[in-house]
Amino acid sequence: MDLFLQTLVSGLLKGGLYAVIGIGMTLIMGVMGIINLAHGQMMMVSMYITYSLFAYAGVDPYVSLIVSVPAIFALGLFIQQRLLNPLMRADTILPENQVLMTVGVGMVLTETMRFIFTSDYKSVRTAYSSSTFFLGNISFSVPLTIDFLIAILLTAALFMFLIKTDLGRSVRATAQDKEAAVLMGVDSERITYITFGIGSALVAAAGTLLIPVFYLYPDIGGPFTRKAFVICILGGLGSAVGAIFGGVTLGLAEAFGATYAGMEFEDIIGLTIFLLVLLFLPGGFKRLTKV
Amino acid sequence: MTTMGKGTIAQISALAALAVIPLAVHNDYYLHLMILALMWVVIGSAWNLLAGYTGQVSFGDAAFFGTGAYTAGLLVIHWGWSAWWGLLFGGIMAVAIAFPFGWICFRLRGAYFALATLALNEVLRHVATIWESFTQGMVGVMIMQTYISKLPYYYIALALAASSIIIIRLVLRSRLGYYFLSIREDQDAAESLGVNTHFYKMVSLAVAAWLTGVAGALYMNYMGFIDPHVVFSLHDISIMAILVGIVGGVGTTYGPAVGAFIMVLMQEMFRTAGFGYIKAAAKFTDVPFLISASEQLTKGHALGFGILVVLVIRYMPNGVVGDWGKLMTALRLRKAGTTK
Amino acid sequence: MSFFRADNLVKHFGGLAAVNGVSFEVNEGEIFGLIGPNGSGKTTLFNLISGFHKPTSGGVYFMDKRIDGLKPHKINRLGLVRTFQVVKPLKRMTVEDNVIAAAFARAGSLREARQIALETIEFCGLTKRKEMLAKSLTIGDRKRLEITRAMATGPKLILLDETFAGLNPSEQDEAIGLIRKIKASGVTIIIVEHIMKVIMSISDRVHAINFGQTLTEGTPSQVVSHPGVVEAYLGEAYHA
Numbered sequence: 017m018d019l020f021l022q023t024l025v026s027g028l029l030k031g032g033l034y035a036v037i038g039i040g041m042t043l044i045m046g047v048m049g050i051i052n053l054a055h056g057q058m059m060m061v062s063m064y065i066t067y068s069l070f071a072y073a074g075v076d077p078y079v080s081l082i083v084s085v086p087a088i089f090a091l092g093l094f095i096q097q098r099l100l101n102p103l104m105r106a107d108t109i110l111p112e113n114q115v116l117m118t119v120g121v122g123m124v125l126t127e128t129m130r131f132i133f134t135s136d137y138k139s140v141r142t143a144y145s146s147s148t149f150f151l152g153n154i155s156f157s158v159p160l161t162i163d164f165l166i167a168i169l170l171t172a173a174l175f176m177f178l179i180k181t182d183l184g185r186s187v188r189a190t191a192q193d194k195e196a197a198v199l200m201g202v203d204s205e206r207i208t209y210i211t212f213g214i215g216s217a218l219v220a221a222a223g224t225l226l227i228p229v230f231y232l233y234p235d236i237g238g239p240f241t242r243k244a245f246v247i248c249i250l251g252g253l254g255s256a257v258g259a260i261f262g263g264v265t266l267g268l269a270e271a272f273g274a275t276y277a278g279m280e281f282e283d284i285i286g287l288t289i290f291l292l293v294l295l296f297l298p299g300g301f302k303r304l305t306k307v
Numbered sequence: 308m309t310t311m312g313k314g315t316i317a318q319i320s321a322l323a324a325l326a327v328i329p330l331a332v333h334n335d336y337y338l339h340l341m342i343l344a345l346m347w348v349v350i351g352s353a354w355n356l357l358a359g360y361t362g363q364v365s366f367g368d369a370a371f372f373g374t375g376a377y378t379a380g381l382l383v384i385h386w387g388w389s390a391w392w393g394l395l396f397g398g399i400m401a402v403a404i405a406f407p408f409g410w411i412c413f414r415l416r417g418a419y420f421a422l423a424t425l426a427l428n429e430v431l432r433h434v435a436t437i438w439e440s441f442t443q444g445m446v447g448v449m450i451m452q453t454y455i456s457k458l459p460y461y462y463i464a465l466a467l468a469a470s471s472i473i474i475i476r477l478v479l480r481s482r483l484g485y486y487f488l489s490i491r492e493d494q495d496a497a498e499s500l501g502v503n504t505h506f507y508k509m510v511s512l513a514v515a516a517w518l519t520g521v522a523g524a525l526y527m528n529y530m531g532f533i534d535p536h537v538v539f540s541l542h543d544i545s546i547m548a549i550l551v552g553i554v555g556g557v558g559t560t561y562g563p564a565v566g567a568f569i570m571v572l573m574q575e576m577f578r579t580a581g582f583g584y585i586k587a588a589a590k591f592t593d594v595p596f597l598i599s600a601s602e603q604l605t606k607g608h609a610l611g612f613g614i615l616v617v618l619v620i621r622y623m624p625n626g627v628v629g630d631w632g633k634l635m636t637a638l639r640l641r642k643a644g645t646t647k
Numbered sequence: 648m649s650f651f652r653a654d655n656l657v658k659h660f661g662g663l664a665a666v667n668g669v670s671f672e673v674n675e676g677e678i679f680g681l682i683g684p685n686g687s688g689k690t691t692l693f694n695l696i697s698g699f700h701k702p703t704s705g706g707v708y709f710m711d712k713r714i715d716g717l718k719p720h721k722i723n724r725l726g727l728v729r730t731f732q733v734v735k736p737l738k739r740m741t742v743e744d745n746v747i748a749a750a751f752a753r754a755g756s757l758r759e760a761r762q763i764a765l766e767t768i769e770f771c772g773l774t775k776r777k778e779m780l781a782k783s784l785t786i787g788d789r790k791r792l793e794i795t796r797a798m799a800t801g802p803k804l805i806l807l808d809e810t811f812a813g814l815n816p817s818e819q820d821e822a823i824g825l826i827r828k829i830k831a832s833g834v835t836i837i838i839v840e841h842i843m844k845v846i847m848s849i850s851d852r853v854h855a856i857n858f859g860q861t862l863t864e865g866t867p868s869q870v871v872s873h874p875g876v877v878e879a880y881l882g883e884a885y886h887a
Contacts, residue, residue: 051418099621112364112421116553117620119366119546123613131607238541242429245422284433291426295411480757485748489737496735499697501723501752501800 018153023275024268025154031267032164036222037240038247038259039174040215045253046191047211050100051115054122056240058216062088062223063232064129070140077140077224078162084224085217092216093209095121122237130234138232145228163225170221171260174214178256187211219244246290265289322469329461338457342529344571345464346522350544351551351563352471353518356478358549359558361511362491363413366421367428369544370408371401371516375523376538377435380448385441390450393524401520402513404431409512413505416494425541432539447534450527460529467525468564471518475560478514487511519548546616547574554619556628565627573615577608648711650675650835651727651804656705658691658859665691667859668705673804673837678830680850680867681839684879688859690732690808693839697729697806698722709804723752726803730793730810736781743768743777745796752800764799770832771795771825787818794825798834805829807838811845823849843880847871855879 041055062084069075069083099121103114147158178184189197190207198204230236247266251258266286273285325345329338350368358364378400379393404427412423435442442448454460478484486507489497498504527533538544547570555566651673658666665688673679683689694700696707698719707715714722719729737745746764747757754760768777773795776788784792790810797805807826811819826849830836840846846853847867855862855876863873870876 051422099617102621103624112418113553113620113624115366115418115421116546116549117617120613120616120620123542123546124610124617127607127610127613131610284430284437287426287430287433291423291430295415482751482754482757482760485744485751485760488740488744489748492737492739493735495719496731496737496796497748498719499723499729499731500749500796501720501728502748503718503720 019275022154023271025156026160027268027271028264029157029160029164029267030271031264032167033160033222033226033263034243034247034267035260035263036167036170036225037219037244038251038263039171039256040218040222041244042248042251042253042255042259043187043191043211044215045248046255047187047194048208049194050212051118052215053115053118053241054095054125054237055215055219055244056242057122057125057237058088058091059219059223059226059240060129060232060234060237061091061125062220063227063230063236064133064138066224066227067138067140067232070142071138076142077227078166081221081224085220088220088223089213089217092212096209096212122241126234126237133234135234139230140227140232142228157229159228163229166225167222170218171256174218174256183210187214242290243286246286246293249290249293325465326462329458335457338461340571340575342457342461342464344568345461345468346525347547347551347567347571348468348564349464349471349522350519350548351555351567352468352475353515353522354548355552355557355559355563356475356487356518357511357515359552359562360479360484360491361487361508362494363508363511364417364421364549365424365515365545366549367424367426367541367545368515368519368548369539369541370424370428370431371405371519372523372526372544373431373435373533373535373538374401374404375520376527376533377442377448377523378520379524379527380450380533381442383450384443384448389453390524390528391453393527394521397524397527398517398520401516401523405512405516406509409509413508413512425545428539428541428545432535432541435535435539442535445534445536447532447537448527449532452531453528460525464525464529467521472560472564474514474518479560483507483510550616550619552626553624554626556626559626559628562626562628569627574608574612577611577615649708650710651837652708653692653696654706654708656692656695656707657703658688658695658700659703660691665859666695666702669856669859669861670705671854671861671864673835675803675835676830676833677851678826678836678838678849680846680853681837681856682841682843682846682853682870682876683856683862684841687857687879689839689841689856691859692856693729693806693808696837697727699729723800723802726801727806728797728800728802728804729806730790730797730808732809732812734786734789734793736784736789736792738780738782740781741777742773742779742781742784742792742795745781745792746777746799749796749799763801767795767799770828771798772821786813787815787821790814790822791825794829798829802834804835804837807836809839809841811840811842819845843871 037055037059041052044050044052044055065084065087066077066080069080070077099117100114103117142159144158148155149158149161150156176184178188186197186202186207187210189200190202190204190211194204197207243266247259247262250262250265251260266289269285269289277285328341332338350372353371354365354368375393375397378397379390382388382392382396383390408423408427412420412427415423436444438444439446478487486497486502489500489502490504490507494504523538526538551566551570552563553566554569555564556562649672653669653671656666656669657664667688669688669692671679681689681692691700695702695715698714698717698721701716705715706713709722709725709727712725714725714727717725737748740748743761743764746768747760750760750763750767754763765774765777768774771791771794773788773791776784781789781792790813794805794807794810810822810826814822823845826836826838838846838850850867852865853867853870854864855870855873857875857879862875862879863870865873
């Protein structure tokens with residue numbers, strides 16, 4: 017029973033962070049109709065920024081959020097403006113060019129980091145990296161718990177933005193029905209920039225939060241992009257609430273899979289869920305929620 | 308849909324030239340590159356059939372390539388057969404994988420289908436890695452190559468490449484071709500005109516998977532060693548297949564062939580920093596910048612490749628064959644504004 | 648044997664009954680008009696009889712064979728073809744190739760298909776444009792292509808979906824001419840329209856619906872003087 021609860025806790029804590037990664041991607045997919053296969057790679061870049069600040073300037077990861085988030089926000093804007101937007105206007109046989117472009121961007125980001133930092137595993141070990149505290153017999157990893165709380169804060173802030181502000185409402189409107197939104201006076205181009213920026217900023221934050229507990233190497237982007245996908249598809253495209261469900265579900269599935277089936281199965285579980293949901297639940301959890 | 312006469316002469320001369328090259332060029336290194344390029348003609352053409360002509364874009368062709376390669380290799384390891392049987396069974400196994408996959412996943416449209424193929428690619432890669440008792444996992448599969456000389460492999464690759472192009476041409480002039488195109492252009496319209504779109508998408512997938520599987524089997528025979536990382540590689544096989552198609556020209560018969568040669572060349576150029584010429588030039592001219600430049604190029608060849616992907620998609624999405632007019636205008640070989 | 652029969656068709660979307668118990672029969676060789684104002688349910692009805700939606704209840708019978716629930720391509724093979732209101736040209740193919748693709752429905756080889764295609768193109772008056780890419784056609788020619796393609800499949804019954812929307816008067820006259828020609832060649836036609844003038848001038852019989860239900864059925868002159876029809880079309884009567 018303890019093992020079960022322990023697994024449950026680990027899954028939930030990880031799930032919270034996964035949710036943050038997923039929300040970013042699902043907003044981008046819902047609003048812009050863009051599948052961003054470089055999402056995980058942008059997170060990786062944020063992690064390297066955090067690592068550099070820590071290794072060379074002794075800056076605590078939580079503080080370096082101030083740097084990594086705007087940096088990746090800017091990176092996102094650049095990619096969107098220079099590389100993705102022009103594609104939407106070109107007349108080609110393959111509409112999937114845009115997805116392919118993000119693959120290329122992902123490759124460039126990964127290889128650039130490899131070029132600068134080599135393929136060596138890097139880690140950020142802070143004073144509290146391995147600390148845990150106990151509730152009964154269950155251990156909680158301190159950094160993961162702090163991350164979880166920050167993730168909740170970020171998600172709450174995002175929801176405030178989406179629900180209470182005009183800009184946020186415009187984003188949701190565009191995500192649900194772009195044409196209708198435009199007809200109602202929403203500047204869709206501006207909304208797409210902002211959404212891509214927010215999505216990138218969120219994933220940057222997730223990266224910075226994750227680095228105290230994860231090993232960092234250039235190829236870490238790919239698996240995270242895949243996880244983000246699974247979360248998006250699980251939760252329904254464009255649905256932030258759905259991404260939360262998706263993130264938590266994936267976190268739990270991975271935790272239970274790792275505990276009861278073995279570490280190697282972690283990735284396959286994600287992939288299988290992905291395929292199953294793609295096939296049987298094309299709307300994802302979105303069907304069950306409204307935001 | 309194509310014209311005879313001038314075109315046919317060009318095709319036959321190209322084929323003849325290719326057939327004669329190994330007799331003139333004895334350099335094993337260049338032969339190796341040619342073999343790889345010919346292999347990519349097959350893979351690229353297969354991808355193009357499914358994506359360029361039928362409109363179903365696959366991001367996971369490595370799934371079929373790897374299946375073909377492993378079939379060939381495992382026939383040797385487990386049953387002691389010659390790996391050449393893989394040329395037959397590799398294609399069949401690839402189709403066997405493709406069938407249930409297509410059956411289930413063709414209901415997904417556009418980018419979602421692409422994602423599903425990506426998932427298939429990754430699932431197979433993981434299976435190959437984990438199922439050690441069958442596939443030998445990360446250790447990979449190593450077999451004795453049948454020939455020391457590269458010549459037989461070259462001619463087999465050439466035969467496969469030529470066959471794949473002939474197959475594509477035959478398909479395009481038949482009901483299959485017209486139906487594929489109609490599915491690409493408007494699936495609902497195709498249905499209403501009597502096209503069983505599900506069935507024909509399956510046919511297109513089967514042909515593409517078969518060709519790619521055979522290419523994989525050839526790879527096993529030629530290289531003598533494979534592992535999950537290499538043959539199920541998302542970037543080196545699946546994405547490369549897409550690039551070959553795009554750079555050459557999606558939806559054109561010869562696009563993939565052109566793309567295959569260009570991409571193999573580019574890849575090798577980056578890997579060897581200009582085939583070693585930059586380094587040689589550095590030594591010759593004694594300019595230190597060139598030496599470090601060549602070292603950086605080699606170290607960053609994957610980066611260069613990634614940048615190439617981005618640039619190609621951004622500026623030449625219709626490929627060399629597709630954007631031929633644009634290319635010629637840009638290179639000042641043709642006046643702007645004229646069309647073919 | 649009845650040629651074509653819609654039997655008590657009902658279609659619910661969520662809580663809304665778009666079609667609520669419509670029945671009619673079409674005789675072989677006639678031009679049968681389906682009219683109704685916008686929102687009357689005629690588009691849904693059309694989708695039901697052409698296999699693009701499944702009825703909630705009721706059946707569709709073509710030559711005494713039940714066809715509701717069959718996939719569109721199967722229905723086509725039985726001899727029933729439809730056009731689309733928002734036309735769907737195969738844009739990056741030439742007119743000729745568009746029609747060849749359709750002709751394969753009854754041809755075994757490319758040569759046969761090409762011959763059928765060229766004949767159909769000639770019949771429908773598109774010969775001058777056969778080398779053009781479908782995407783460069785005017786809307787009038789695109790509609791003509793839509794009909795040409797449908798005819799190339801060799802149908803016994805063709806369903807025309809709001810063909811006349813967006814055509815100028817002279818194009819409308821040409822279209823009327825083509826439809827009469829099609830009837831003369833032995834093909835039965837069901838035409839859905841909301842432009843009165845057109846329907847009345849070419850249909851043999853007309854079935855009028857509103858709010859998903861039958862208003863009346865009869866010859867054009869009978870239908871046009873029916874008080875329910877006049878009321879539904881108040882302000883639209885005889886406006887092309």
